[in-house]
Amino acid sequence: MIRFERVSVRYEGTEHPTLSGVDLTVPEGELVLLVGPSGVGKSTLLGTVSGLVPHFTGGLLSGRVTVDGRDTRTHKPRELADLVGTVGQDPLAHFVTDTVEDELAYGMESLGLAPDVMRRRVEETLDLLGLAELRDRPIATLSGGQQQRVAIGSVLTPHPKVLVLDEPTSALDPAAAEEVLAVLQRLVHDLGTTVLMAEHRLERVVQYADQVVLLPAPGAPPVLGPPAEIMKVSPVRPPVAELGLLAGWDPLPLSVRDARRGAGGLRERLADLSPPAPTGTPGASEGMSGAPEGTSGSHLPGASVPAGTDVPRASGPGRTPGPVVAAARPPPGPPPRGGAGGPAVSAVPRAWGRGCTGGRVGAAARPRPGRLARLLGRGSAAPVTPAAADPVTRVDGLGVRRGRVEALRRVTLTVAPGETVALMGRNGAGKSTLLGALVGMIEPTSGTVRVGGLAPARTDPRAMVRRVGLVPQEPRDLLYADTVAAECAAADQDAGAVAGTCRALVSELLPGVGDDTHPRDLSEGQRLALALALVLTGRPPLLLLDEPTRGLDYAAKGRLVGVLRGLAAEGHAIVLATHDVELAAELAHRVVILADGEVVADGPTGQVVVSSPAFAPQTAKILAPQEWLTVSQVRDALEAGA
């Protein structure tokens, strides 16, 4: 159906071709999955099928791509519109009209189909994708999963033979992703549509694939094969395959169901080993995960784990049960963190205040606010101190209303220093709202929020920066400057830190990124690391991350896990809002599940997650009822037992 003949693509201004030597055939009626690390040209390969590469994006394509006999060199994207349907990662960027029904009809209108045909197909598609109740709704009011289904429906109505999807489930919660994948499954099975799909979240999709195309490295020729074979050699693979490799299962299982069938032996081997100690106390869990090779990029030898990770190792042997481990390696910058008792919040502003006056940072650029802030800082130093004795973040009976919608209801939550909490729940459950309330962007309607003893919404942003930091869903929102160096200088100034603090953090989190790099040229993972460094410049004891793994591949995710573990070990309290069950399993000591603005579950990760069908990581599903959460836990236990 799709034939690539010696295809290579090179964009203008780049030295190496993004793709080269692609020679493969995608047969009709198959679901083919495209895998590979970030930046190997997956999107480019997908773009060549719809003709958007090179007709729309520019660049030089050599070789030949034919779709159902039509050569993309001679056919523009619009002339392939009846044959190829394309859906990207962000459905909102795909929509042309404003209501569901119009959107479904748009493609057919462009192709000039007869009105009665259009009407019939719209009705069929509404039923096929379960969108019938939403037909008159404005698209902007739909949830993420619904939007993605509308996007798929809108390219289905012209009855294309080929469907090209670029990360269709990356932005979705597990349930919404399953909705979308069920639809794809149905298209392939019932309608014989050929589907070519790229996706980072392999744990969700690999079991549905008939074949897998692996792009191992930029410019390297792709490898096509059955999923089980490719997963053995792939640099990226889902936990189920990882566990299968570890246990030596053959054939390699790709779904939880297959793995469970063969998992009896492994469960027996693990039965007398104790699952990891209850992860309620951060110190203990850090000790557990601090075993060598146990962290992050274990399946990625090349992944550079930043220096932060050696902190848990250093503190691991001690197995301090207390909530806070004295930082084994003090962070760069002048003020040494407070005593071993915990990050004494009171020490931070005073120390930084001194830094600010001493370094005269920011005094020139914004004289008035700077002076005012310093005055305020000195004035409020006394009242802050008693409150600062309470380093715990407390949310008590929090309610937030937006118009008539109650976004949060009676939410109660405490986060101790050194603790990592994962907030989970479907899209729109109130996760981001809770983070917004913690950081002070959203004023509580009822109840109280106390971060470092202060109410975030009533405190000056410049003061809050040193108490709580949030990395938003789109890290790019935090970046304004043209270069990394300018960004760092601004961050130092914003946080009142000594010049160079941020730059040191960047070098730690993002080794090998030059001062002159434009933030836009960074990859998704690098940008996240830069935003994280900017937020950490104020050394906030409470760190919040909203969907940090969106768009990250396994390698970048592994690095992030390492960094966050290091920060938790230094005494930072971390709250993550995430759909990524694997990330939560790797990192969180506690999981809080929100639904309709209420906390419906709050407990140690093992207990909350293992019992939940939607939020259990694959390892937990395979090895249930034993409480193993990640492959690395299993590996460590086996190695220790051997």
Place this chain on the structure above:
Amino acid sequence: MTASPAPAPASTPVRLLRRALHAPEADRANALPAGAWWLWALGLATAASRTTNPLLLGLLIGVAGYVVAARRTDAPWARSYGAFIKLGLFVVALRLVFSVFLGSQIPGTHTVFTLPELPLPDWAQGVRIGGRVTAEQLVFSLYDGMKLATLLICVGAANSLANPARLLKSLPGALYEAGVAVVVAMTFAPNMVADVVRLRTARRLRGRPTGGVRAVAQIGLPVLEGALERSVAVAASMDARGYGRTAQVPAAVRHTTNVLTLGGLLGVCAGTYGLLAAQGAVYGLPLLLAGLVVAMAGLRLGGRRSVRTRYRPDRWGVRAWLVACSGAAVAAAMIWAGAVDPEALRPGVVPLTAPVLPLWPAAAALIGLLPALVAPVPPSNRAAVDRPAQRGKEQA
């Protein structure tokens, strides 16, 4: 149905009529074309432009407001009505302020108060700043401002009742591409606003003030960047979905299209000039009409290039005609009344008299309420109306 009384033994003609008049719930199939709402609102606006009687103007505003309250949806554009009312009040206030400070040509005897007058040089004859303010002059500007405000409110009513995207969809095929551009731009505005809000909160995350010139400068660039990226993404999506596919048209047809469109537009220009110029009234109107016809023919022929079809275009049914005609009827009645009894529609200000509500024009204005009866009811309103009724039934 819930509103109808207990089942009658026989279906009398009256009952059948009532059932036919009972407005159905709005959905896509029976939605009124945007054009019908605009015709209705323009009819009311025309009527308003014919009178300065504050009672009639108030009645027209009331009619428009009642229909809007009864038939508007929850859509974003439907919320614009309040903004138009505020704009109307602002216009009235502005008109009064100008009248007070700049004086007026209206002779009057009832002095309300006197402002200190600014002495102006001779060459500024006829211009006055400050001075005597009379009741007549105030009343005149109030009437005048009310007329403008009523026009604005009628436009606002159309704006909040008619879906702008659907209005653009009813453009002729040759203008389709321009229409799509406008629709895409309209969906962009809210997105950009959302971007601004997001970036402002992000500034807060870095501990910077969210106001001030620096903030605007720093937020502006990323917002524009985001808008640009989004438009490129939408363009790619539209291209991949067949936007701009064209049919092969013979060269002769293409040339004819160009000639007709250009010639028609020239005719329209010349005709308009003729109408406005003093001596061209004879050939002005025919030329304008001929130009319009030729240009329309050109557009229609140009539509042949586009292969696209329309999905469920709005249908002009009986209800649409009733809505449009009710507006036209109000306008016609008011124009007729203006010719027959100009005094009633323009109450005098010199000498000051209390305005009287002329009975027949007022009754005619009430025809404008017809859409509140015949137009399909938006679902959310219907739910709100029905729920108490149902609850009543359950209790019964």
